[in-house]
Amino acid sequence: xxxxxxxxxxxxxxxxxxxxxxxxxxxxxxxxxxxxxxxxxxxxxxxxxxxxxxxxxxxxxxxxxxxxxxxxxxxxxxxxxxxxxxxxxxxxxxxxxxxxxxxxxxxxxxxxxxxxxxxxxxxxxxxxxxxxxxxxxxxxxxxxxxxxxxxxxxxxxxxxxxxxxxxxxxxxxxxxxxxxx
Amino acid sequence: xxxxxxxxxxxxxxxxxxxxxxxxxxxxxxxxxxxxxxxxxxxxxxxxxxxxxxxxxxxxxxxxxxxxxxxxxxxxxxxxxxxxxxxxxxxxxxxxxxxxxxxxxxxxxxxxxxxxxxxxxxxxxxxxxxxxxxxxxxxxxxxxxxxxxxxxxxxxxxxxxxxxxxxxxxxxxxxxxxxxxxxxxxxxxxxxxxxxxxxxxxxxxxxxxxxxxxxxxxxxxxxxxxxxxxxxxxxxxxxxxxxxxxxxxxxxxxxxxxxxxxxxxxxxxxxxxxxxxxxxxxxxxxxxxxxxxxxxxxxxxxxxxxxxxxxxxxxxxxxxxxxxxxxxxxxxxxxxxxxxxxxxxxxxxxxxxxxxxxxxxxxxxxxxxxxxxxxxxxxxxxxxxxxxxxxxxxxxxxxxxxxxxxxxxxxxxxxxxxxxxxxxxxxxxxxxxxxxxxxxxxxxxxxxxxxxxxxxxxxxxxxxxxxxxxxxxxxxxxxxxxxxxxxxxxxxxxxxxxxxxxxxxxxxxxxxxxxxxxxxxxxxxxxxxxxxxxxxxxxxxxxxxxxxxxxxxxxxxxxxxxxxxxxxxxxxxxxxxxxxxxxxxxxxxxxxxxxxxxxxxxxxxxxxxxxxxxxxxxxxxxxxxxxxxxxxxxxxxxxxxxxxxxxxxxxxxxxxxxxxxxxxxxxxxxxxxxxxxxxxxxxxxxxxxxxxxxxxxxxxxxxxxxxxxxxxxxxxxxxxxxxxxxxxxxxxxxxxxxxxxxxxxxxxxxxxxxxxxxxxxxxxxxxxxxxxxxxxxxxxxxxxxxxxxxxxxxxxxxxxxxxxxxxxxxxxxx
Numbered sequence: 001x002x003x004x005x006x007x008x009x010x011x012x013x014x015x016x017x018x019x020x021x022x023x024x025x026x027x028x029x030x031x032x033x034x035x036x037x038x039x040x041x042x043x044x045x046x047x048x049x050x051x052x053x054x055x056x057x058x059x060x061x062x063x064x065x066x067x068x069x070x071x072x073x074x075x076x077x078x079x080x081x082x083x084x085x086x087x088x089x090x091x092x093x094x095x096x097x098x099x100x101x102x103x104x105x106x107x108x109x110x111x112x113x114x115x116x117x118x119x120x121x122x123x124x125x126x127x128x129x130x131x132x133x134x135x136x137x138x139x140x141x142x143x144x145x146x147x148x149x150x151x152x153x154x155x156x157x158x159x160x161x162x163x164x165x166x167x168x169x170x171x172x173x174x175x176x177x178x179x180x181x
Numbered sequence: 182x183x184x185x186x187x188x189x190x191x192x193x194x195x196x197x198x199x200x201x202x203x204x205x206x207x208x209x210x211x212x213x214x215x216x217x218x219x220x221x222x223x224x225x226x227x228x229x230x231x232x233x234x235x236x237x238x239x240x241x242x243x244x245x246x247x248x249x250x251x252x253x254x255x256x257x258x259x260x261x262x263x264x265x266x267x268x269x270x271x272x273x274x275x276x277x278x279x280x281x282x283x284x285x286x287x288x289x290x291x292x293x294x295x296x297x298x299x300x301x302x303x304x305x306x307x308x309x310x311x312x313x314x315x316x317x318x319x320x321x322x323x324x325x326x327x328x329x330x331x332x333x334x335x336x337x338x339x340x341x342x343x344x345x346x347x348x349x350x351x352x353x354x355x356x357x358x359x360x361x362x363x364x365x366x367x368x369x370x371x372x373x374x375x376x377x378x379x380x381x382x383x384x385x386x387x388x389x390x391x392x393x394x395x396x397x398x399x400x401x402x403x404x405x406x407x408x409x410x411x412x413x414x415x416x417x418x419x420x421x422x423x424x425x426x427x428x429x430x431x432x433x434x435x436x437x438x439x440x441x442x443x444x445x446x447x448x449x450x451x452x453x454x455x456x457x458x459x460x461x462x463x464x465x466x467x468x469x470x471x472x473x474x475x476x477x478x479x480x481x482x483x484x485x486x487x488x489x490x491x492x493x494x495x496x497x498x499x500x501x502x503x504x505x506x507x508x509x510x511x512x513x514x515x516x517x518x519x520x521x522x523x524x525x526x527x528x529x530x531x532x533x534x535x536x537x538x539x540x541x542x543x544x545x546x547x548x549x550x551x552x553x554x555x556x557x558x559x560x561x562x563x564x565x566x567x568x569x570x571x572x573x574x575x576x577x578x579x580x581x582x583x584x585x586x587x588x589x590x591x592x593x594x595x596x597x598x599x600x601x602x603x604x605x606x607x608x609x610x611x612x613x614x615x616x617x618x619x620x621x622x623x624x625x626x627x628x629x630x631x632x633x634x635x636x637x638x639x640x641x642x643x644x645x646x647x648x649x650x651x652x653x654x655x656x657x658x659x660x661x662x663x664x665x666x667x668x669x670x671x672x673x674x675x676x677x678x679x680x681x682x683x684x685x686x687x688x689x690x691x692x693x694x695x696x697x698x699x700x701x702x703x704x705x706x707x708x709x710x711x712x713x714x715x716x717x718x719x720x721x722x723x724x725x726x727x728x729x730x731x732x733x734x735x736x737x738x739x740x741x742x743x744x745x746x747x748x749x750x751x752x753x754x755x756x757x758x759x760x761x762x763x764x765x766x767x768x769x770x771x772x773x774x775x776x777x778x779x780x781x782x783x784x785x786x787x788x789x790x791x792x793x794x795x796x797x798x799x800x801x802x803x804x805x806x807x808x809x810x811x812x813x814x815x816x817x818x819x820x821x822x823x824x825x826x827x828x829x830x831x832x833x834x835x836x837x838x839x840x841x842x843x844x845x846x847x848x849x850x851x852x853x854x855x856x857x858x859x860x861x862x863x864x865x866x867x868x869x870x871x872x873x874x875x876x877x878x879x880x881x882x883x884x885x886x887x888x889x890x891x892x893x894x895x896x897x898x899x900x901x902x903x904x905x906x907x908x909x910x911x912x913x914x915x916x917x918x919x920x921x922x923x924x925x926x927x928x929x930x931x932x933x934x935x936x937x938x939x940x941x942x943x944x945x946x947x948x949x950x951x952x953x954x955x956x957x958x959x960x961x962x963x964x965x966x967x968x969x970x971x972x973x974x975x976x977x978x979x980x981x982x983x984x985x986x987x988x989x990x991x992x993x994x995x
Contacts, residue, residue, distance in 0.1 A: 016271045041884055085926070127256070
């Protein structure tokens with residue numbers, strides 16, 4: 001794998017940057033995680049495919065935290081009760097606290113997946129967790145269409161041009177398929 | 182040597198070899214440290230903390246920081262501030278000097294606040310210097326019968342009631358000394374605690390709020406800007422002014438002023454008036470200088486907020502550009518040269534390599550500019566700017582009449598066709614705008630709407646053009662596509678009214694503290710929005726229609742004025758300008774933000790009778806516990822915005838920022854799940870009460886405006902709300918969440934203390950939800966809540982965070 005340019009080109013934080021991986025790699029980590037969490041943002045509302053993908057992941061036992069106004073997408077599909085709204089700043093603040101009881105009151109998470117959050121805000125929150133959620137380690141990855149250097153693992157940038165949206169959707173389908181829980 | 186007694190006279194005619202030493206000159210009745218007093222005048226006693234130093238209010242800061250623990254999101258994992266570095270601090274490691282990443286980020290926050298505070302302080306000191314030179318030290322600070330407490334922050338922080346502008350010399354001396362001491366703490370090997378860095382940042386923020394008040398008071402007093410005089414278009418009756426690029430009459434000579442420091446622009450206005458040229462020459466502006474110019478010169482217009490600065494300059498609208506300080510593009514000279522618009526730099530903070538022509542013959546300066554022998558000049562005396570600017574504009578208008586800098590149709594077609602959709606511009610764009618796709622629509626389909634739609638979403642930085650492989654002038658392409666809507670950009674805004682009147686506070690103090698006016702919302706600050714200027718309009722509209730008081734300043738005040746309803750009215754035209762429910766006020770420019778602090782302080786003073794002099798901690802405690810106010814810096818970008826928000830925070834006022842605000846690195850977030858953080862004292866009897874999380878945060882970012890709207894409402898909850906007030910606030914919080922998130926907020930139940938807190942219209946339904954979803958016990962016969970809330974409702978609850986304010990221990994007050 002070569003060097004990927006961050007989607008926000010000057011977003012180069014330092015010596016430790018996220019690895020570009022295939023969807024199956026992330027799927028494998030999700031499969032073995034003790035307590036994974038999917039965090040979705042408002043950009044999933046631009047295509048109901050992304051809301052449905054989140055719901056598919058939820059069926060594999062991955063709870064969903066909906067940030068921004070993404071909750072609307074789930075409510076429209078009759079899935080609102082199964083998703084927890086959280087402000088991303090607040091959620092990140094909780095995730096970095098080992099004593100946080102989680103969305104279900106049983107404990108914090110060890111593997112967090114970001115999807116559909118506006119890029120620069122997501123990057124900042126990933127940075128917080130990369131730097132301060134280390135003991136115990138909370139591994140945070142991105143399955144968004146952008147390269148996130150602050151995530152521990154990330155997809156490469158996938159262009160929004162015609163035809164390449166399908167490529168990104170295919171990657172998400174492969175991810176979902178690869179999760180065995 | 183003999184000391185001369187008061188009133189004594191001595192003769193020097195026969196004296197030889199005498200040395201006379203004169204100390205500080207004070208007026209009769211003045212004593213050291215009490216500038217502004219007059220003999221025999223009744224004064225409220227000095228409080229415990231006049232002119233606080235770095236450690237004076239540290240206990241208060243630590244109370245805040247314990248509840249709203251600093252949250253860090255590093256923008257960079259390294260420190261590069263000394264030659265041991267760069268140091269990799271990833272994972273909260275220590276650098277070579279021993280500093281950890283969290284402390285390093287507290288240090289960066291302090292640095293940002295230092296820059297912002299220094300900007301306002303430098304501006305204020307500059308104003309003071311120029312105003313004393315022009316008008317003398319004795320210009321009275323008299324804002325009319327409606328504003329008796331003219332300088333709440335100056336009284337609160339310094340313990341001084343300023344009578345004349347000269348009294349502010351002591352205030353600036355204090356601020357500047359503190360700034361230097363705080364800057365000292367940034368050096369290698371100083372502070373090692375992130376909490377203490379944040380305390381210093383809070384101190385810096387407080388100083389910033391003080392120097393903003395100083396600056397605005399000085400200019401209001403000297404330029405007779407609107408203040409507290411009735412019947413003359415002050416206060417709620419300030420007139421409206423034109424806003425928008427489309428309002429600039431480009432067939433006339435146009436002068437565009439950019440920056441924050443009004444004296445040069447005021448001089449232009451004076452010259453135009455003196456020469457009878459008000460209808461001949463357009464004086465428009467960008468950013469806060471334009472807001473302040475409209476407070477001085479009634480014919481001035483506001484071309485745009487900061488976000489459109491690059492587009493306005495590129496369009497070549499200006500026959501002369503006059504800049505002063507802050508928020509001016511660093512490439513302004515280059516841009517002006519391309520459009521043959523002479524540049525006049527009027528401030529030593531931004532001289533752009535130009536020759537200083539202060540005190541030169543205006544005829545020669547004008548000749549040099551008009552002939553373009555020089556692209557611009559520096560003129561540091563404000564009183565010399567007006568003549569040069571106006572005469573140059575008149576002549577340049579004739580010269581430039583045939584010039585156009587908007588792309589022709591053929592040029593536009595050529596450039597959109599050049600795009601190879603490499604995506605480089607999208608990667609460089611702060612908002613990740615899909616410029617390539619929009620170019621393709623225009624080139625392939627002749628559909629220019631996608632490009633036109635980008636005009637408002639674009640923050641006007643020009644980074645896209647820096648990376649374009651085909652050297653497409655992307656900014657110009659977008660402007661061309663959007664040209665019809667740019668020409669139609671014509672809004673109306675109230676001019677900056679300055680201080681909120683004491684009489685208004687008397688009317689609304691009780692409703693605000695008791696909660697029946699749901700809150701004060703303050704959309705302020707820069708225009709680095711995630712999704713265009715319409716967000717600014719929506720925030721104002723939503724809360725004004727819900728009877729909050731909406732007080733705007735700066736770029737947000739301008740941008741909110743651009744949008745109209747179906748009847749063609751802007752929000753300022755739809756809503757009154759009074760500090761009352763449903764009011765939409767333009768308080769003024771960046772420095773006018775102080776009047777928003779002042780309004781909250783005056784609630785404590787006028788409504789609750791709390792003493793102000795040197796009493797910052799008590800008033801901040803009051804505001805945090807009782808005044809439901811929330812700042813909204815939706816497009817916060819600058820270091821000034823960082824120090825402004827931090828100043829609000831120290832005074833107990835929370836703020837919501839847009840998603841770009843996460844790049845300030847630090848937030849102040851409360852945890853609703855940590856009940857131990859929400860301990861408050863009832864000052865009536867000293868008992869400990871654990872309260873609901875209100876306000877839950879002091880500084881938080883929201884991702885979208887849809888998320889922000891319920892969050893802003895949530896941050897207006899206060900422990901002192903009456904049940905009626907709480908039910909009104911809950912109504913809006915729940916309603917906004919349902920409207921924009923399609924769901925109840927997950928934490929609404931935390932703010933219910935008693936059944937009468939519930940919105941009346943939905944009481945039954947909400948009681949059922951509390952029973953079913955939260956397991957609360959409800960007595961359905963009496964419709965009362967028997968078990969469940971964090972605490973009950975006590976109408977005489979007297980919340981405080983300060984033990985010393987408990988009755989019997991000090992000055993317990995309501």
